[in-house]
Amino acid sequence: MALALSLGRRGLGRTWPNPAVGCVIVKDGRILGRGWTQPGGRPHAETQALTQAGDAADGADVYVTLEPCAHHGKTPPCAQALIDANVGAVHVATLDPDPRVNGQGCEMLRAAGIPVSMGLLEAEALAANAGFFARTQRERPFVTLKLASSFDGRIATATGESQWITGPAARRQVHMARARHDAVMIGGGTARHDDPSLTVRGLGIDWQPARVVVSRRLDIPLMGALARSAKDVPVVICHGGDGDAVLLRTWQDLGAILLPCALKGAQLDPLDVLQQLAKHGLTRVFCEGGSALAASLIEADLVDELVGFTAGVAIGAEGLPAIGALGLGQLGDAPRFELDACRAIGADIMHVWRRQSI
Ligand code: AOF
Numbered sequence: 001m002a003l004a005l006s007l008g009r010r011g012l013g014r015t016w017p018n019p020a021v022g023c024v025i026v027k028d029g030r031i032l033g034r035g036w037t038q039p040g041g042r043p044h045a046e047t048q049a050l051t052q053a054g055d056a057a058d059g060a061d062v063y064v065t066l067e068p069c070a071h072h073g074k075t076p077p078c079a080q081a082l083i084d085a086n087v088g089a090v091h092v093a094t095l096d097p098d099p100r101v102n103g104q105g106c107e108m109l110r111a112a113g114i115p116v117s118m119g120l121l122e123a124e125a126l127a128a129n130a131g132f133f134a135r136t137q138r139e140r141p142f143v144t145l146k147l148a149s150s151f152d153g154r155i156a157t158a159t160g161e162s163q164w165i166t167g168p169a170a171r172r173q174v175h176m177a178r179a180r181h182d183a184v185m186i187g188g189g190t191a192r193h194d195d196p197s198l199t200v201r202g203l204g205i206d207w208q209p210a211r212v213v214v215s216r217r218l219d220i221p222l223m224g225a226l227a228r229s230a231k232d233v234p235v236v237i238c239h240g241g242d243g244d245a246v247l248l249r250t251w252q253d254l255g256a257i258l259l260p261c262a263l264k265g266a267q268l269d270p271l272d273v274l275q276q277l278a279k280h281g282l283t284r285v286f287c288e289g290g291s292a293l294a295a296s297l298i299e300a301d302l303v304d305e306l307v308g309f310t311a312g313v314a315i316g317a318e319g320l321p322a323i324g325a326l327g328l329g330q331l332g333d334a335p336r337f338e339l340d341a342c343r344a345i346g347a348d349i350m351h352v353w354r355r356q357s358i
């Protein structure tokens with residue numbers, strides 16, 4: 001199952017709206033088939049592994065990180081494929097909450113006389129597909145907030161200088177994290193100020209996460225890096241629906257996908273933004289700031305994971321804080337995160353925190 005989990009993770013960032021499942025077929029201590037959900041979400045992991053195993057799957061043990069599907073999509077259900085292959089037993093890490101499956105995959109297998117065991121490495125499977133579960137059960141993507149800051153939590157000097165606070169090894173880690181997410185998300189201020197491309201570079205991979213910009217009035221540079229590349233790598237703009245019609249059409253012509261979102265006061269409602277992104281199919285969103293968007297997500301308790309890169313440099317109180325004002329009454333009102341991992345990356349420290357409720 002550990003191998004199936006690591007195979008499944010290969011698909012992260014590429015299988016949305018589907019989960020990134022892994023599957024291993026074993027008989028007499030030998031691995032006969034390995035599969036993972038293919039880019040775009042199909043074929044599913046089990047059919048990949050079954051194709052590899054061929055007739056040898058007869059009587060074999062199947063380890064799969066998510067309950068095999070029970071519904072007819074573009075191909076017949078995986079549960080049926082496993083039955084047809086006459087496998088000996090199926091070990092499932094966790095149930096598939098998709099209403100079209102939701103226990104029915106296991107039921108089909110059991111009804112055909114195939115023993116099914118549940119819950120092996122379940123916590124790992126839930127974490128690996130946290131995006132799929134968030135979208136299916138909470139109708140929003142799993143949100144990771146990344147902050148690359150100075151020792152004192154600043155992301156730029158008073159003059160706006162921000163390149164580079166953390167070093168090349170940390171930046172490489174950020175590119176790897178981008179590749180494992182369905183989308184990278186920033187606020188309009190960051191798009192205007194930094195003109196980022198938000199693409200994955202230097203890793204030799206051949207796919208790109210979508211780029212999401214949250215900007216009520218579509219106030220994003222029309223000659224900027226995002227505009228120039230919108231035809232090659234998707235740009236999704238979450239806007240207030242009350243923006244300039246010409247601007248809207250211009251972005252459409254540039255190839256951007258426009259998602260009108262609800263307002264909360266004068267700002268875009270961060271929950272509705274995430275819900276619209278989930279409707280669009282996104283399951284894992286990697287937010288890279290700026291401080292206003294970060295604050296609105298934290299304030300609404302919509303951040304599931306924090307990834308911090310902290311450099312050994314102090315910028316001081318005049319610098320730009322990583323997270324804008326939260327208007328907290330008491331410390332107890334601040335969403336608190338639990339430390340998940342911490343390690344040195346080049347000259348910096350990377351720390352990963354998980355929301356306690358997840
Ligand atoms: C599996 N193995 O590798 C994956 C599964 O649109 P479809 O027909 O591809 O179905 C998508 C649903 O299939 C998805 O919501 C989830 O329930 C399941 N994904 N199932 O048995 C896989 N990716």
Ligand code: ZN
Pocket residue numbers: 044045046068069070077078079
């Ligand atoms: Zn399937």
